[in-house]
Amino acid sequence: MLGLRFSILAICLVLSLQWIGPVDSKICQTHDNKTGTCQRVRDCPALKSISDKLINKIPLTNKEEILRNCVLPCEKQYTLCCEESLNPDGLKLLKENESICGSFGEPKDRTKYRPWTALLEYYDDLQHGRRFYCGGTLITSKFVLTAAQCIKDNLVSVRLGEFALGKTPDCLLLGNHTRCLDRPVDVPIEKVFVHEGFEENIKNVRVSNNIALIRLKDPVQFNDLIGPICLPVSPDLQLESQTVKSLDVFGWDLMMQLNGYIPRWPLYELLESTACNIQDEKKICIRNSESYRYRGDVGGALVYPSQYNGRQLLVQAGIVSVDIVERSDRSLTEGTDVSDFMGWITETIAKKD
Incomplete structure (x- = not known):
């Protein structure tokens, strides 16, 4: 012995x-x-x-x-x-989309540039109608990833395939031709899964485990305007997602309620957690390199380009959060580190209940 x-x-x-x-x-x-x-x-x-x-x-x-x-x-x-153990059934569901996940077109073809972007729709009692307040990311045909802060009792549906809010239909002038897009799809919600460790304490300026999953009532059909993002499912991607230098964020500026006709794409710099005075290892610290006024839509994706399995794609490294910390440097904010929750994500999407 x-x-x-x-x-x-x-x-x-x-x-x-x-x-x-x-x-x-x-x-x-x-x-x-x-x-x-x-x-x-x-x-x-x-x-x-x-x-x-x-x-x-x-x-x-x-x-x-x-x-x-x-x-x-x-x-x-x-x-x-x-x-870190990943649920094999959940991992299989994510890998089913490896050949198409994270697809994006050229920046000039904005209609195809972020097909995985989702809008969360809420019933607004005051206006007796529906409003969009949060973003999310399509990760499979049945699941949308978002921030736990976005899960409210009046959340009713998820919109996919949207381009310009306030315009129906979406029509763009491409060269000498006008192209009108298919109408976006509003999918009812079957069930929401908030991380069991989620905690939001505004008094103590603390938000922990700010992540949630939405299971759609019906699976969506993928096309040019609707498709899944790639998640860091492999060791290489997980390492890369935590050491990449910059991240892109996509959204409509929903927090400002400006109707956000054209999605915006500011660039974020990924910093050491000490820059934001973060003690929680499951958060990331980011700096908006363009303007502190726009932080992206809460629940939306922080992504970066990667070369994986012989193709270039976009991988989601983080989730945009509501930053309730008052900082002297207003360009700094926090996000949720997706790699740290891959075990929870794969376990949750594999659930049958």
């Missing part, structure tokens, strides 16, 4: 020496080459159970003993590499 333990420790030591963690990323690689995230012991289920047993002097199983000796430290103090 002593020889076996020595061999295990020796193997883990070699693996530790070979592993080089990314300087600016929370994504890491475990001793057995699986994707993980840098977490404190109390936030990692596998490591917390080992810690609890050690505290209570309960013997570990052979598997737990191996994990205890092999776990790799991250660069941030007091964090270790915790394996």
Whole structure:
């Protein structure tokens, strides 16, 4: 037994020496080459159970003993590499769209530039009608990803395939020709899933786990104007999404209620979390490089271009949040880090209830 333990420790030591963690990323690689995230012991289920047993002097199983000796430290103090398990059924649903997800046209062809952008529609009692207040992102034919802050009792439907709000139909002058687009689709909502850890405390200026999923009543048909975004499903994409230098945001400026005829595309710079004084590892800090007045539609996507599986595509790295923190630098704001929630996303979209 002593020889076996020595061999295990020796193997883990070699693996530790070979592993080089990314300087600016929370994504890491475990001793057995699986994707993980840098977490404190109390936030990692596998490591917390080992810690609890050690505290209570309960013997570990052979598997737990191996994990205890092999776990790799991250660069941030007091964090270790915790394996991030993705639900295989949910992952399969996302990978079904790998050949078409994240598609985009040339900037001049704006109608095809962001087919995954969604609008959340609410019933407005004061105006006795419906209004759009939040954005979202189509990730499969049945699910839209958004911010938990956007889930309200009066949320009634999701609009897909919209281009210019306030214009029916949407018609554009392309060269010497006028092109009118198909009408957008308003899809009723079947069920909403808010992250169980979501917490919004305006008094203490804290928003945690700001992520939600909307399951549509009927699956949508993909076309030039409606299609899914790519999510960081692989280790490479997860690492890339947390170390990329800039992010794009798409939206109609819904918070300003200006009717937002043409979607806007400001560029955001991804910064170290310390720039926004963020303590929550599941948030990202971003700076609007064009104008602090426009922050994107809450619940909308923060995306970046990537080369994956032989094609260029857009990957969603973050979710736009309502930033309730008063900052001296008003160009700074926070977003939700999508990579840190891939386990929750794949588990949720696989649910049958």
